[in-house]
Amino acid sequence: MIMDYETLKLVWWILVGVLLVGFMITDGFDMGACVLLPFLGKTDTERRIIINTVGPHWDGNQVWFITAGGALFAAWPAVYAVAFSSFYFAMMLVLFALFFRPVGFDYRSKIADPRWRSTWDWGLFISGSVPALVFGVAFGNLLLGVDFYLDDFLRPNYTGSFFGLFHPFALLCGVVSLSMLTAHGAIWLQMRADQPIADRAGRAGIIALIIMLAAFAGAGLMLLQGMPGLHIDMMPAKDAMPNPLSKQVSIVDGAWLSNYATYSWMIAAPVAGFVMGLLTLLLVKARRSGLAFACNSLTMTAIISTAAFSLFPFVLPSMTSPNSSLTLWDAASSHLTLNVMFIAAMIFVPIILLYTLWTYRVMWGRVTSKQIEGNPLSY
Amino acid sequence: MITEEVVDLSRLQFAITALYHFIFVPLTLGLAFLLVIMESVYVMTRKQVYKDMTQFWGKLFGINFALGVTTGLTMEFQFGTNWAYYSHYVGDVFGAPLAIEGLMAFFLESTFIGLFFFGWDRLSPRRHLMVTFLMALGSNLSALWILIANGWMQNPVGAEFSYETMRMEMTSFADLVFNPVAQVKFVHTVAAGYVTGSMFVLSISAYYLLKKRDLPFARRSFAIASAFGLASILSVIVLGDESGYELGDVQRTKLAAVEAEWDTHPAPASFTLFGIPNQETMTTDYAVKIPYALGLIATRSLDGQVTGIKDLIIAHEIRIRNGMIAYDLLTKLRAGQTDEVTIAAFEAVKKDLGYGLLLKRYTENVIDATEEQIKLAAQDTIPNVTPLFWSFRIMVASGFTMLLIFALAFYFNATRKLESKPRFLKAIVWALPLPWIAAETGWVVAEYGRQPWSIGEILPTHLSTSTLEASNLYISIGALVSFYTLLLVIEMYLMFKFARLGPSALHTGRYHFEEKSTDNKSHQVPSEGGAV
Numbered sequence: 001m002i003m004d005y006e007t008l009k010l011v012w013w014i015l016v017g018v019l020l021v022g023f024m025i026t027d028g029f030d031m032g033a034c035v036l037l038p039f040l041g042k043t044d045t046e047r048r049i050i051i052n053t054v055g056p057h058w059d060g061n062q063v064w065f066i067t068a069g070g071a072l073f074a075a076w077p078a079v080y081a082v083a084f085s086s087f088y089f090a091m092m093l094v095l096f097a098l099f100f101r102p103v104g105f106d107y108r109s110k111i112a113d114p115r116w117r118s119t120w121d122w123g124l125f126i127s128g129s130v131p132a133l134v135f136g137v138a139f140g141n142l143l144l145g146v147d148f149y150l151d152d153f154l155r156p157n158y159t160g161s162f163f164g165l166f167h168p169f170a171l172l173c174g175v176v177s178l179s180m181l182t183a184h185g186a187i188w189l190q191m192r193a194d195q196p197i198a199d200r201a202g203r204a205g206i207i208a209l210i211i212m213l214a215a216f217a218g219a220g221l222m223l224l225q226g227m228p229g230l231h232i233d234m235m236p237a238k239d240a241m242p243n244p245l246s247k248q249v250s251i252v253d254g255a256w257l258s259n260y261a262t263y264s265w266m267i268a269a270p271v272a273g274f275v276m277g278l279l280t281l282l283l284v285k286a287r288r289s290g291l292a293f294a295c296n297s298l299t300m301t302a303i304i305s306t307a308a309f310s311l312f313p314f315v316l317p318s319m320t321s322p323n324s325s326l327t328l329w330d331a332a333s334s335h336l337t338l339n340v341m342f343i344a345a346m347i348f349v350p351i352i353l354l355y356t357l358w359t360y361r362v363m364w365g366r367v368t369s370k371q372i373e374g375n376p377l378s379y
Numbered sequence: 380m381i382t383e384e385v386v387d388l389s390r391l392q393f394a395i396t397a398l399y400h401f402i403f404v405p406l407t408l409g410l411a412f413l414l415v416i417m418e419s420v421y422v423m424t425r426k427q428v429y430k431d432m433t434q435f436w437g438k439l440f441g442i443n444f445a446l447g448v449t450t451g452l453t454m455e456f457q458f459g460t461n462w463a464y465y466s467h468y469v470g471d472v473f474g475a476p477l478a479i480e481g482l483m484a485f486f487l488e489s490t491f492i493g494l495f496f497f498g499w500d501r502l503s504p505r506r507h508l509m510v511t512f513l514m515a516l517g518s519n520l521s522a523l524w525i526l527i528a529n530g531w532m533q534n535p536v537g538a539e540f541s542y543e544t545m546r547m548e549m550t551s552f553a554d555l556v557f558n559p560v561a562q563v564k565f566v567h568t569v570a571a572g573y574v575t576g577s578m579f580v581l582s583i584s585a586y587y588l589l590k591k592r593d594l595p596f597a598r599r600s601f602a603i604a605s606a607f608g609l610a611s612i613l614s615v616i617v618l619g620d621e622s623g624y625e626l627g628d629v630q631r632t633k634l635a636a637v638e639a640e641w642d643t644h645p646a647p648a649s650f651t652l653f654g655i656p657n658q659e660t661m662t663t664d665y666a667v668k669i670p671y672a673l674g675l676i677a678t679r680s681l682d683g684q685v686t687g688i689k690d691l692i693i694a695h696e697i698r699i700r701n702g703m704i705a706y707d708l709l710t711k712l713r714a715g716q717t718d719e720v721t722i723a724a725f726e727a728v729k730k731d732l733g734y735g736l737l738l739k740r741y742t743e744n745v746i747d748a749t750e751e752q753i754k755l756a757a758q759d760t761i762p763n764v765t766p767l768f769w770s771f772r773i774m775v776a777s778g779f780t781m782l783l784i785f786a787l788a789f790y791f792n793a794t795r796k797l798e799s800k801p802r803f804l805k806a807i808v809w810a811l812p813l814p815w816i817a818a819e820t821g822w823v824v825a826e827y828g829r830q831p832w833s834i835g836e837i838l839p840t841h842l843s844t845s846t847l848e849a850s851n852l853y854i855s856i857g858a859l860v861s862f863y864t865l866l867l868v869i870e871m872y873l874m875f876k877f878a879r880l881g882p883s884a885l886h887t888g889r890y891h892f893e894e895k896s897t898d899n900k901s902h903q904v905p906s907e908g909g910a911v
Contacts, residue, residue: 056497059448060490067481069455074478077470077546084459084466085845092855095456096862102445103866110442110873152713154545155464157846241543333471334541334548341475348482355487355513359494362501375500 002342005239005335012075012338013315013328015345017308019071023064024181024304025297026356030054030061032185032208034101034128035178038121040189040200044114045369047121048379051105052372053192055379056363058105060356062098074341078154078244078331079316083138086148086158090134090165097130109379128185129178136177139307140170140219143227143256145319150244159320169222173307175215180303183208183280184296191289194368202284205292209281216273216303223310229255230317230325242330249322256310266309272302381846383740388852389461389844392859396453397826398819399863403447405818408522408569409576409611410440411515414495416603418508425504431889432600433511434499435882436580441496442873446866448489453859461852465833465843472538472549473528473834476556480524488517522569530561532834533825534627540729540837542712542722547837560626563618564825570614571821574781575814577608581788582811583878585804588797592891596882601797605788612782619676628691629835633828634677635688636764637771639663643687647674653772656764661689688761695734696757702735704728706745733837734760740841762830770820770827777817784810 003011033054041047054061073080084091100123108120144167147160186205190198228251235247252258260267276299283292311317316326332338372378414433421429455477458466466474491514498507531538537554538547549555581604587597634640639656640648641663650672654663677685708725709732737759738745741752748756784807791797797804829835833843877884883892 056493059492060486062448063481063486063489066452066455066485067478069459070474070478070481073458073466073470074474077474078467080459080470080474081463081466081845084456085461085463085847088460088845088847088851088855091456091460092858095453096858098452099449099862099866102448103869106441106445107869107873110877154467155846156467241541243544333474334544336552337471337475337549340549340552341478344475344479344482348479348486352482352486352490356490359490362494362498375497378497 001335001339003339005338006237006329008335008338008342009238009328009332011342012332013308013313015342016068016071016075017304018349019064019068021301021304023061023068024300025184026057026061026064028132028181028184028300029188029293030058030185031128031132032181032183033189034104034124034185035132035182036185036189036201036204037128038125040197040204041121044117045372046197047117048109048372049193049197049367049369050189051108051124051379053189053367055105056359058101060359062101071341071345075333075338076315076326076328076331077333078156078242079326082146082148082150082156082158082316082326085156086146086160087138087141087165088158089162090138094131094134097126097134100124100127105379128181132178132181133174136174137165137170139177140167140173141165142311142316143173143223143229143307144169145228145230145317145325147320148318148324149321150324152245154244169219169227172215172219172222176212176219176303179208179212179215180300183212184293184300187280187284187289187292187296190284190287191293192365192367194366198289198366202287202289205284206281209277209284209296213274213277213281216277220270223256226254227256228253228319229258229310230314230319230322231255231258232313232327235327235329238329240329242332244324244326244330247323247327247330249325251319251322259309259312263309269302269305269309273299273306276302381841381844382849383841384849385847385852386841386844388849388856389847390840392461392852392856393457394826395856396450396457396859396863398822399867400447400450400454401818401822402815402867403443403450404522405568405572405575405814406443406579407440407447407518408572409574410436410443410579411511411518411576412573413576413580413603413607414440415508415512415515416607417600418511420603422504422508427889428596428599430504431882431885431887432596434885435596436600437495438884439579439583439874439877441492442870442877444492446870449866450863460855461845461847462833462843463845465838467546468838468843469538469547469834471544472535472547472555473531475549475552476524476528476531480521480528484517484520484524486517488514488521491517519569522572523565526565526568527556527558527561529825530558530564531555532832533564533629533829534558534560535834535837540732542709542725542729545713547834560630566618567615570611570618571814571818573611574608574615575818577604577611577785578781578811578814580604581608581785582808585807586878587881589801589804589808593881593883596890601788602792605785605792608781609785609789612778612785616778616782627835629829629832631686632688632691632761633767633824635686635691636762636767636828637824638673638677638685639666639764639768640673640685640687641689643684643690646678646682646684647671647680648677648685649673650676654768656768658761658764688764692757692761695760696753698731698734699737699753699756701728701731702733703738703745703748704735705732706735706738710746730836733832733834733839736842737831737839739839759831762828767824767828770823774817774820774824777813777820780810781813781817784813 033050037047037050041050104120104124108117148156148158150156183205186201186208189201230249231252233248233250276295280292280295280299283295313327313329314325315328318325414437417429418433491510494510495514498510536558537551539550541548580600584597584601587593639651641661649668649670651663652667652669654666656663673685705728708721711721712725735745737756738748738752742748791800831839833840883890
């Protein structure tokens with residue numbers, strides 16, 4: 001074993017975060033580009049330019065999402081089980097939206113008929129906007145608490161409803177994630193698409209960033225109003241065999257803010273969210289899209305970290321059965337599995353980053369109409 | 380609420396989505412390597428026709444791949460959405476190969492498929508070949524990890540149940556990876572994929588040869604497909620899945636069901652070629668038998684015995700009774716009675732806990748199960764014989780028919796008699812569905828034959844589902860089936876369109892539908908999207 005169990009549990013909390021951030025940075029921009037596709041592309045050629053900026057990369061990007069799901073399954077099986085089955089229809093909604101991606105990208109260009117193409121354009125719009133919105137709503141529901149309980153044999157039972165997920169706070173979180181990914185897609189297009197799309201994308205990016213900052217502030221204000229959170233009264237040692245039912249948890253108003261008092265450095269995350277967000281906005285305005293892209297990646301990291309820090313050490317709270325709530329200490333896999341997965345991640349993540357960067361380098365440059373028309377294999 | 384209806388619907392949804400997914404996967408596995416072969420020849424000879432072949436078959440590969448990715452997403456979601464208790468109970472072991480599949484294989488495949496399509500003008504031929512190779516390697520490694528996960532469901536090695544965490548926990552990653560059942564399945568499945576890819580190229584090339592179109596292109600494609608296909612089909616048959624059938628109790632039971640082997644016969648057992656199995660009376664009517672064959676195939680020996688269904692049921696009943704004791708002890712342990720005596724007693728019988736859980740279908744309180752319920756649970760340990768018996772035979776028949784086709788195709792191609800045999804070419808075109816029939820029936824044998832277990836001898840399928848309402852499942856199944864069918868229709872339409880069009884789809888100006896018009900801009904191509 002490389003590390004003791006307690007450390008490894010904490011490391012996996014960070015690693016799940018890293019995969020989520022990896023997903024937001026990579027898949028985020030192609031989802032954002034899909035959200036903007038029907039609005040920024042006025043003609044078929046313009047739309048094809050937008051699609052072809054992400055054409056070589058969307059599939060690899062999507063694997064961040066798939067791997068994050070796989071890592072959740074392997075490192076936090078209980079979280080994977082409870083989250084996916086409790087959010088049954090929300091997950092189905094995301095799944096069906098994602099169906100439009102591979103076929104939308106690949107099949108759209110195969111037939112010239114305008115109705116065919118416009119259908120896939122809206123399909124791609126759904127594939128970008130619905131998951132982006134639902135992810136935020138899901139995060140909002142983590143802070144609100146998911147209505148589930150575990151029975152004696154740790155079988156998860158969901159007592160909430162699909163429509164119950166659309167609480168105003170959750171919707172606000174949905175707006176944060178949707179506008180965040182849309183902004184990311186806009187910056188990508190400002191950087192990679194030919195004119196006039198790049199300029200339109202810049203303007204769209206500024207609007208999206210303003211909405212994102214406002215919604216993030218709004219969600220923060222709702223938390224500051226003393227939204228109920230969870231407090232651990234008693235729990236087994238952090239390196240104990242994971243058993244969620246062996247702890248005592250109570251509901252306390254404003255508990256989601258208590259970490260910022262205990263670990264004051266955590267305040268850096270929400271502050272960075274605002275500062276980097278504003279900086280991104282200025283950079284987009286100045287058309288420094290490369291820097292803006294990097295800056296926005298940090299903004300997203302800060303915003304996701306804010307949610308994670310607020311919940312810590314919880315990862316899936318239940319307000320209806322607080323003791324059933326899952327924390328990073330009691331929802332984790334065994335020491336051996338975490339260790340094996342850690343080694344696998346240490347070997348493969350750097351390799352993945354290397355070849356991914358190489359493919360971006362090969363395809364770098366603005367996508368122009370001339371390029372697309374000269375290449376029979378482009379989308 | 381988990382009712383029988385919820386369990387049945389969850390199984391139905393899983394079967395439908397897996398069978399849909401498995402329409403696309405074998406073709407991806409096989410075509411990827413055919414693309415590597417074609418492009419390698421291009422890099423070595425620099426003959427344009429091989430580049431055209433890589434690009435054209437690559438185009439069809441892309442159409443197929445899109446739906447492979449689409450339907451694959453569902454598989455990953457589904458373990459969590461519909462099999463939540465399964466995910467909790469075995470995620471510690473089963474999740475690891477899935478996550479590693481993402482890290483090691485799927486990233487590789489998906490990142491390089493982008494460059495495969497978009498990188499032709501930006502990469503040197505050698506580099507592009509490397510990209511194609513890495514994409515093919517990724518898809519095959521992907522199959523490896525998925526089958527390690529699946530092999531563990533069939534033969535769960537390298538893991539132990541822990542009463543504290545109420546789940547299976549990994550004890551040896553090496554045992555999980557080197558699970559012999561997984562190894563056998565991997566070889567069998569990828570080779571079947573190569574057969575599928577070869578049959579695909581062979582049939583469509585035969586169509587061009589029949590139409591006397593783009594002959595140099597078609598001949599070369601045909602030659603590569605016939606050679607690669609012959610080697611692959613031989614591997615599938617020789618390294619058949621049944622060589623793993625003596626590993627673990629689930630596989631043994633599956634073998635007995637597949638062969639409708641009711642009684643244990645003295646070795647070597649005979650093989651029932653045809654017959655009508657009857658599970659009620661435990662006999663096979665009108666059986667046509669080949670002496671010694673089953674013993675030889677299944678045990679690879681003359682003295683290995685194939686255990687019959689009746690004896691398996693007797694053995695399983697004993698384990699169910701043991702499992703009741705294990706369940707009783709587990710309840711005590713969960714209630715906090717964790718003294719050394721109880722722990723030791725539980726450790727001694729916990730290998731039969733899964734058998735005890737089979738009774739959950741009949742009674743909430745396993746400890747009080749009646750004699751009748753125990754008998755019913757013992758019967759449940761045998762999967763339905765008839766569908767397995769026939770699926771297996773359809774698979775094997777398809778396999779041997781393909782062996783004949785590939786052997787003849789290879790021979791006629793080598794002796795240059797191919798184009799004077801239009802009836803044979805026509806037969807090849809019509810043989811196109813065979814690898815899919817074999818693959819889908821093969822899935823049924825492997826997974827339906829695993830019942831009543833989701834994890835062999837560990838976790839019964841009926842306990843594995845999420846706590847859902849039946850209405851949830853009716854909605855999701857309805858939506859999935861309609862959406863998938865719509866996508867499949869679109870996919871088939873595009874496949875037929877481009878397969879009929881042939882290499883003219885590349886707009887190089889060198890092929891059949893383009894030669895007639897010297898003016899490149901007025902496309903004489905039937906219904907082809909001009910802007911592609």
